[in-house]
Structure formats: C-alpha cells, structure tokens
Amino acid sequence: MDYTTDAFIKTLYQETETARSSRNSCLTQEEQRDRLMGRLKQALGELPETSGPLNPVLLERVEYKDFILERITYSTEETLHVPVIVLVPLTGNGPWPAVVACHGHGNGQLDAAGLNSDYRELEETGIHNRFAVQLVKQGMIVVIPEILGFGVRRVAEEMKNGSSPSSCSTLVSQLMLFGRTLAGMRVYEAMRAVDYLSMRPDTDSSRIGVFGFSGGSLIAAYAAALDERLKAAVLCGWTNTFVGSILAMHHCIDNYLPGILQVSEQPELVGLIAPRALFIESGVHDAIFPVPHVHSALSRLQQIYSGCDSESRLSYDLHPGSHEISGKVSVPWLYRMLTTNEINLNFID
Template sequence: MAVRPDKLLERWYNLTVPKYSFNAKAVSEWEMWRDNLKRVFINQLGGFPEEKVDLNPQIIEQEELRDHIRQRVAFATMEDLEILAYVLIPKNATGKLPAVIACHGHGYGSKDVVGLNFDGTEKTGDAGYGKNFGLELVKRGFLVVVPELLGFGDRTLEEDSLKPYKGENSCYKISTNLLLLGKTIAGIRVYETIRTIDYLLTRNDVDADRIGCMGISGGGLVCAFTSAIDERIKVSVVSCYLNTFKDSIMAVRHCIDNYIPGILQYAELPDIVGMIAPRPLLIEAGIYDHIFPIHGTRTAFEKLEAIYDLLGAREKLDKDFFEGGHQISGQKAYDWFIKWL
C-alpha cells in the first residue's frame, strides 16, 4: 500500500523535465536558451513593475569610522515601498570606485554584515555566519552597499518589529500574501536589488562598469538570481546557496521565501545560476553545510562547468569548497573581486 507520499513526490520530480534544462551545443543555442529562460524566470518570480518609480534617494545617517565612512540611505523601489541600505565608503578614496552589493542572509538584517548588533551598537566577539563580509570588502577598497532585504531587520511588518532582536523575520506572512497575489518575495527582493544598482549609478563615486554582488544563504539566492537577470553585475560570489532544488530546497526544511511556484517546469537551480555565464562567478560552499548539502552543490557546479566550457570562459568560474558549515569563507572571495573588478 502506498499510503505515504514519498514515492509519489519522487515520481513527479522524475517525470518533470524542465523545459530549459541546459543542453546547448553552440553559442547561438546558448543565447536562445539564456534569453528564453530569463524571460520565463522573471515571470515565475511574479514579474517586475512595468515602470520604475523615481528613487528619490536620501542619506539619513552618516558616521566616520576608522577606515571607512558608513552611510545609511533610503530610496524608493516601487510604489508604496522604500528600501534602507548601508553604504560603506573607503576613507581617502578618490575617483570612481568599484562597488559590491552585499546581500545578507537570514538573521537580523543588514546591520549584521556591517559589524553592528541589531540595536546599532558595534559587534564584539563572534562575527556570526556572515563574518562581517561588508567590512571585509570595504577594507579592500570597494564601495559596499548592503540593502535591507524585505522582511528582515527594519523592514519587517509592523506587527513583527521586535522579532529581529531574536533573529526572526516576516518572511512567512509576506510570502504567503504575495503568493496569493501571483507574486513572490524572492521576486520583490531581486527587483529591489536591481533598483539598488540603479541607485549606485546615481552616485558620482561609483564606476558603473565595475559593479559586483556577493550574498550568503538567502542573500546568496538574491545575489544569484539578480546576477542571472541583470548583466550590469559584472562579478558574483554566491556563498552557501548553489545546489539543486532536489537535494536542498525540496529535501531540507527551508524558509518559505525559497519556493517559486512551478519553477521546475522550466529549470533546475543550476540552470538559473548558469545564466550568469560567461561573467566571473565564484561559488563558496561549506562541506558540512547541513541545509545546502555538498553533494548537491557538486552536482550543480558540474552543470555550471559545462556552461562555462561551452562559452570558452572556464577561467571565470571557480569554487571554494571549504572545511566548515553554513558560513562565509572568504578564502578566495575577496581576491576574486580584486581580480575581476
């Protein structure tokens, strides 16, 4: 008797052949594959607004620190929605700088990436799984922008305003409301990151041709998906996210913000990340990461290798599979940006 649904789920996955699973044999086929998948992917994310609202950026805080200036900025991303972001500027910098968008993961938001506790005090001791990677980037001469992703930190729902102190978020309610409206929280976060690039291009201290993106965990999703869609991102580092849907998102309990309705009809996760090619891409993965198992990461990385090989760009793809769990490594990541930006 098949009273439990295990075999049913397995069979349905095996019978689902993604329409845009990568199998191109020529560059012309790759171009058609990428363009078609990008269009469908944006649609599955819930689509983006047809018209962009004015950003109307404002600096709401500024503090001069030992080796950098830390600004907090606000700007509009769509009608009735503004985003907060930290901007870290290297001290004594001159001219136009390379910039990196740093996407935080689950936790208390953007403050975690810039060396702050949620109450705004400076962190001491354990840097957390994000390892203050925004600070590591600004130390190396990059202008860093850290958007507060929707549902975290100061961008939770009003009813959840105290939750970030406990590392909690508003992902569930925002996601379920958006799903009923044919939208996804992943789509909103990706669109707001695209608007963050628009914001960077309004600054006279940013080189428009040298913009990168780095993200960890849920921020790795945002980094990977935005980089796949927006080619203004020239270099990417995706940390503790690359896998297959089958081996991670479908196999391990994840936040609801990882689920995109119907996506497997069109692509597996490495197909989506593969749209970043042939731009430089580094994949970080802890071999003991329990929510993004390393065997799934290895399977996904093999597909990325096939895409980059076809395009003659294998030197622009690298990996850092490190001894550790669900955390930033940094062993190659910061040098990766120095090399390519």
C-alpha cells in the same frame, strides 16, 4: 499502506526531469537559454513596470576604524522605503568599484556589517563573518539594503509581538494573491540598488558586482542573471541542486519559485550569469546545502562556462566551515574581477 507523500514527490521530480530533458533536446543552447530566461522572469512574478525616482536621503555619515558608514534611505516604490547601509573605503577618493551586498536570514543588514542595533561593532561576527567589511577593506564601496521581510522591514504586527525573526511566510502568501513573489520583489530591489550605485559620483558604474549569502545568494544569482550591469557575482552558501537541498529538507518558503523545475534545475538558472564572472563559495560541512550537490552544481556550471569559452571566469572555494561565509578567497577574487580589464571582455562572443 504508506500514507506519506515522499514517494509522490520523488516520482514527480523524476517525471518532470524526464519531460524537461526531452523538451530541451529539441532546442539549441541559445533557445534553451532564452526560454529559461523567460520562464525565470515569469516565475519571479509581476514586477513594477516602471522604476520611479529613488529619492535617496543621507541620514548619517560616521567614520569607523576601517571604513566610513553612511545611513541612507530611498524608496523603491511609493510605499516601499528601504534603509540602506553604505560602506565607503577610507583610502583614496574613488570612483571605486562597488558591490551590492545581499545578507541572509537573521537580523537583516546589520549582520552583513557585523553591527548591533546601535551601529556598534559586534565582537562575534556570526555566520555572515562581517563580509561587507571584508569587501570595503578590499577597496570597494558596499551598499547593503535591508531586504524585504527582514529587520525593520517585517510586517508590523510580527515586529510588535516578536512572533517571527522574518516575515517571509506572511509576505510570500500575501504577494501570491497579487501575482507577485517575494523572491521577485527582492530581486527587483537588488536591481534598484544598482540604480542607486550608478547615481553616486564616487562609484565606477561600469564595475559593479553582487555578493550574496544563503537566501541572499538567491537574490544575487537571479539579479545577476537579469541585470547585465552586474559584472561579477559571488554566491555563498546556496549554490546546489533543488533535489539535493530545498526538496530534500526544510527550507524557508522564500526559496521556492512556482513551476521552475519544469524548465530548469538550479545550476542552469545560475548559469544564466555566464559569460560574466561567477564565484561559488560553500562550506564542506554545510548541512542545508550539502557539498556532494555543490559538486554536482559546479560540474554543470563548468559545462555551461566551457560552452561559451569562459572557463576562466568561473571559480569556487569549498572552505572547511559549515553554513557560513569565509570570504578568504571570494572577496579578493571579486575585487580582482571588478578591477581587471577582463571585465570588458564579458560580452564578446
């Protein structure tokens, strides 16, 4: 007698997929999209109904070799204070196109810029490959909020005793009691970062994109789906299928949205970004987001973009690395998307 749960989960997935396909067969493409958007919002949980003032404060402004670094703080709610790194190009006066940079698991915002706790540049770039610096050197303002649950935004007791590099599990559990999700709060704060960029006189608010890595790509994808101010999105080390990745192996609990498989697999959720520009980057040796399922996701996304006559706005790069950022193709692609007149065609039917 096999007492494991593997067969149960496999059967549940198959039954859910069959039921979902049957329901969708009765809906038009537009009805499917509207239904999925509504269910995504529902799965992300309750979010603040009104967005109060951010009240940004400049703490420090320092010139580095390749950029100017500003340390900012603002508040997304009365008791939620966010440390933010802003990288400003050294050349020109702006207004520049801008990017919200969503880091993955690790040391928080410092990883995105390749800095240590003293804000000195690290010799080893790690899996984030100093992608925020790649972006600013390309000619874009980059805002890097510390994502809720990482770095200095962990639960105080866990920071004190060093029990965990992140507070994902604790926050997921606690927020659930309030009808909220950690993914939802992070997506909300990414949209507040767009609010902040729109306030800056050196930012072209009509040309804002988002760049995410790993769990940061989840944030980037869902923020771009919900917020049309984000004109282009780069998703690194995440785009896949649920069945091929987070259902197939251990992942952080922050990846899971309640009930979402009842209405969609992952590529359809990413496809909500269409017809706006989208770039998928993944390493062919990424063990936690396997490349065969990246191909499956890309195939579905190509169908979605073809369906809205936007094939030219979908691009990808499968680089020879593992679970890491390359940026070789994705960074110049994002700059091109945010500086070409193509951006003004994004919402024409």
